[in-house]
Amino acid sequence: MLAHLPILQVIVPLMAAPACLILRKPKLVWLFTLLASSLAFIISILLLQQVMVADTISYELGGWSPPWGIEYRIDKLNAFIALIISGVSTVVLLAAQTSIEKEIPEDKQTLFYILYLLSLTGMLGIVTTGDAFNVFVFLEISSLSAYSLIALGKDRRALWASFQYLIMGTIGATFILIGIGLMYQMTGTLNMADLATRLPEVAETRTVTTAYVFFIVGVCLKLALFPLHFWLPNAYAYAPSIVTAFFAATSTKVAAYLLIRFTFSIFGISFSFTTLPMETLFLVLGLLGIFIASTVAIYQDNIKHVFAYSSVAQVGYMIVGFSLSTHAGLTAMLLHMFNHALMKGALFLALAAIIYRVGSARIADFQGLGRQMPLTMAAVVVGGLSLIGVPLTVGFVSKWYLVVAAIEKGWWWVAGLVLLGSLLAVIYVWRIVETAYFKAPMAGRQPVKEAPMAFLVPVWLLVSANVYFGIDTRLSVEIATAAAKGLFGVAQ
């Protein structure tokens, strides 16, 4: 049983998805989905434990040995990401039934859970597989279900946002397909470990450069790296609240994982950062993303938009860490991926609670909520503080590592700009806090009650994780450092 964990990680949610159709009753389906997601979470914990001891686990699908058969290869990096995805998914699901009761018609609720599980399958599949073409297939599984999930939003603009995402996402996925095709053409293999040994032999050719560029552009579209982020804000803002919480915490992490995996383990750091000017390119795009997206976030009226733009900015921080191309920089990036999942999960889930009670997430509706929904708003405040990077929250930990990594590399000005970017976050978080706590409720609006327990429990689970991992950083830092070390071990 334990030997089959890598495939179970993907198979459990995949098989659970069609099984939902048999259960039919939304409540039952919800419990079943929760069970499947928790199982995936437990599997990912077990896998992480295994790889912290043994270095990598290689699983041969159907007993066909790689590179001919498909291999699932788990190391510290993807075990860590799988843990983030399945963990957030499980916590978010706790609130799902209560939230979608108000947002999705009853006959579509079962379908919602099926799509949710398929999306989870896709993301976990991308992360666990060791086969380049498998990445594309799982990417499309997760994307197609994501488009449908977003289109379930109540507002008609959800449809348009979903369509725009479909066009952009398909272009991105096709670019990735071209990249993989070119790699196969040059090496005759699709196995990632095999690619890693064969690509350096042909690294001087233009085809390999083209393959890398196509692949990276495709991934950056999925990552919503500035300036390829246009699909993201509307998709997040008009999707059902639970979907937003799930995607904001996980989907960009998956794309970031692909970026790391292909740049560091497959093409190798000397190719991507020495032969190609990726360092400058990513640094500039990352910093531009931080500043432009944070500034746009300040002027948004819908709080979902505020946090969506803030997500684009947070991707910028990850990419800055990536562009440092040092062990410390990569550790900072991985930490930020973990921490960002915690804070955005908490914030969007708190927003879901507010939408459940108030019916909208416009800033004007936040007036007086500090009194009416004290626990939910307190969660927003802690999440916001974490977003800014205040000490004792996880946001501080990853920004600290990022700044230290930049200084270590001798890029003082980058460290300065990262800190300056955090000040912009202060502005948009303060706007929400000010409206919620210091403005009287709008005249004529019915006072609302505190959010139900179904929301408060998962929200506060994530919020306390924000604080816990902000104080006791041993676990997250140890895993991130070990994962980063593993990548540099392969690359050099």
Next chain:
Amino acid sequence: MTTILGLYNYWIVIVLMMIGFYIIIAHGHLIKKIVGLNIFQTSVFIFYISVGKVEGATAPIWQEGIILYSNPLPHVLILTAIVVGIATTALGLALIIRIKEAYGSVDEDDIQAMDNQDMVNQDKEQQQC
């Protein structure tokens, strides 16, 4: 000259890809966008298929006296990609039907204009409160 003509399969791929890409960007009609997307994807399918072809080889079916076979793997891969492409097209068209019902239009500019109008209306509502 021979290399340019000899690599004609790649030229077809590039031309198709650019046609598809151009349609996606330049056309406001949503169904035309989906058609563009299809042409774009098809170009990649052709790319994979032509990569698997070995000159002078036959189809990869075992037969007495034949030693040279084309590589079947890219063909199999692209079978998967075609299925994905169909799923994407179907989903795209389904979305267009819903968009037509909700907006009464399938033109990008019209939809964008209506979305902007929605924003303005909401602001007005807010002020009246």
